[in-house]
Amino acid sequence: MRKPKIPDAAIKRLPVYLRVLEEFRAAEVPIVSSAELAERTGFSPEQIRKDLAYFGAFGTRGVGYDTALLSRRISRILGLDQGVKAALVGAGNLGHALARYSLSKHKDVRIVAIFDADPAKIGTEIMGVTIRPPSELVEVCRREGVRIGIIAVPASEAQACADLLIAGGVEAILNFAPAKLKVPEGVFVQNIDLTIELQSLAYYTSASQSEDEVSRAE
């Protein structure tokens, strides 16, 4: 047995709780109920309680959750309390934007290395991080203890990048390339595919209710 059966969907909600808790903490609210968290996050109070209960009993019955304490606990659960290092591969349009965004906003998940094959880019910096050639990827990731890889290269090169990242010790990959990565057991891949998002969104538009099947009335 490997994992204690916690749904991925629950893990994805934890950062939302973290964000809202920080807002409460900034407003100097010491205690919140699951109902208040639900109000702000859009999830149901039961779901929030269940998500938190997967990891232990963090609240006080009849009272609620201590904002500062819960915030720290969630940080710990996600492994953010010590800081996590990430490497970005691909400094094109999207990669560049991601680097600027991430480096300016995130302190807990930090991009410590950027790689790109374009000789014109190698040696230049993005917000203080120097762009290096892929040949250095494995060694730099190993040396720096990089845990997360971000792939922002064309689909044709995505698999090769993933292989390098994994050789460098990366255990989780955020993949923006429109490609299905093959990775060994134990490596987690999260895909974000803009084409899929945009094309599937079209379905929820009246444009998809084709003219010739106007059967189902309102």
Next chain:
Amino acid sequence: MRKPKIPDAAIKRLPVYLRVLEEFRAAEVPIVSSAELAERTGFSPEQIRKDLAYFGAFGTRGVGYDTALLSRRISRILGLDQGVKAALVGAGNLGHALARYSLSKHKDVRIVAIFDADPAKIGTEIMGVTIRPPSELVEVCRREGVRIGIIAVPASEAQACADLLIAGGVEAILNFAPAKLKVPEGVFVQNIDLTIELQSLAYYTSASQSEDEVSRAE
């Protein structure tokens, strides 16, 4: 009754099928089986058959699916066959990258308008599309028949942008801002939150297995 009960997850797989079908078509493969599609997409053959069956019987028993026909059918289902117009709000780092990416890759979902509040940006172009002020948003979206809105502004402005897009007739929104949008019934919102993705990814890393609970062995 509104929707014929098709899972959102199934809708999200359709663009993947579309992409792989185009690859087969480019390789002049006229017929594919669900097993072959499974091989390339990573989804199971049964799931693929079930997904397609939600919309009708597109295959031939004993044979497989006609690549060209199925590709056209999926395009039609998603509403991509006529082309879908999208508007981007926010031309900062991320918005700019999204615009360049989307305008260069997508023909079926086309960004026809870009809006930003920054006076320095208004009037400039991204790949041939002029950046306009938010004051023109509602009218331009109405006039152009924009169906999809893409929000790439700071969280504090996201709700206001959503309201404008909806006033402009947009029915589906791709939201990159870290904010929970409140939208009327019938408007579909898809969130992509980089912070959530990165922070949740950290969980799948050995960094999250905290030192003090090294109980569960391999």
Next chain:
DNA sequence: AATTGTGAAGCATTTCACAGCT
């Protein structure tokens, strides 16, 4: 009195297994 934590019920989605076509 109020709110958490949780087994059980309820839904939704995926997988199975096979009948039905070609």
Next chain:
DNA sequence: AGCTGTGAAATGCTTCACAATT
């Protein structure tokens, strides 16, 4: 003979309802 289309079973996630606790 082979592969699709589909009810039924299995699985996984969410909601419910309430006991436990402060």
